[in-house]
Amino acid sequence: MKLSQRALKMEPSATLAVVGKAKKLKAEGKPVISFGAGEPDFDSPPSALAYAKEAMDKGETHYTIATGIPKLKELVVNYYSNRFNVTAKPEQVIVGAGAKPLIYEALACLVDPQDEVLVFSPAWVSYVEQIKLCGGKEIIVDTSDTNFIPSIEKVTNSITDKTVGMILNTPNNPTGAVYDEKTIKELAKLAKEKDIWIIYDEIYERLVYEDAKHHCILSLVPEIEDRTILINGVSKAFAMTGWRIGYAIAPTWLAPKMGAFQGHLTSNPCSIAQWAAVGALEKAEKDVEKMHKAFSERRKLIVNLLRDMPHISFDAPTGAFYVFADIKKTLGKKHEGDLIDSDITFCTQLLEKKYVAAVPGTAFLAPGYVRLGYANSVEEITEGMNRLKSFLEEIN
DSSP, rough: OOHHHHHHHHOOOOHHHHHHHHHHHHTOOOEEEOOOOOOOSSSOOOOHHHHHHHHHHHTOOOOOTTTTOOHHHHHHHHHHHHOOOOOOOGEEEEESSSSHHHHHHHHHHHHHHEEEEEOOOOOOOHHHHHHTTTEEEEEEEEOTTTTTTTOOOHHHHHOOEEEEEEEEEOOOOTTTOOHHHHHHHHHHHHHHHHHHHHEEEOTTTTTTOTTOOOOHHHHHHHGGGGEEEEESSSSTTTTHHHHHHHGOOOOOOTHHHHHHHHHHHHHSHHHHHHHHHHHHHHHHHHHHHHHHHHHHHHHHHHHHHHHOOSSSSOOOOOOEEEEEEEHHHHHEEEOOOOOOOOOHHHHHHHHHHOOOOEEGGGTTTTTTTEEEEOOOOHHHHHHHHHHHHHHTTBBB
């Protein structure tokens, strides 16, 4: 039997692969510390659990509307109105089984074979694969030499007559960069001038630190509402990754098509998880603030520990919960006689020798880097960074 060309061209998720290998070693009794997953280590808010239990007790265990229950849609509309002064209608909201399928559904509705979509690297692992699944072509715009913020000149030069859209992710995974107001406005203006759409992935919007500020693109440039798809959800800020609830706000001409696509793909997101998200949005604000404070403290800790290490450099992140470290100075050197010839071998040796899991930058279109998450306890961060420092000091 043969596999389709679509399946043959698709690469597995590198982050899930790292997590899987780390879990396998841990199951074997190894003292693994994983900085690989993009997942908070906190429990979901009590209000989410309470609303989920209540929903089960009330028998809310059947199919829902494909695009989500009305109550949750109403809360999403209110959230964007109160937080960003963005006006939307419930019928523009699509609730999905996480943010990931919503991005795929948007792309599936917008991309034809050979259409080009701009992706700013380093980039989240699934953007490129989803574009390919839709028959499109990713056009990579490198941001590594502009502090991980897109250069408008580079973006403009990357647009051709085949360009149909761009994907923006701020706060950024994997870099932790937060796009400034000027850059966002320039990208919005460019999209309007060139008649292209924007998928605006702001899943980490509650996780910004120090003087950084997250800007929703539609609060800055409301006139591009008809060409913008906002992506958000409860996974990161509310520590609800396993519930798989994301939401999109799409233009009125697009939202019904995304809903129809989702109806054929998943029917609807889990009914119980939707009610858990209702509980989170209604009553978990204090939990979000508490987790943000912990992430802020962890960020300071990991940044301070990394600054004392040889062979690496990095920009201190101002958003999300990742540090993206440049390890190019280790390439061509050896650890205990074993050659480090790429970020992949760096991460492999780090995991096998020190039981520390990190994600190679190659997975994010940025070879020569590694991503270290700090969604871990203070104790794990301290011990894990001690092991990483030992590994780096042993490289020669």
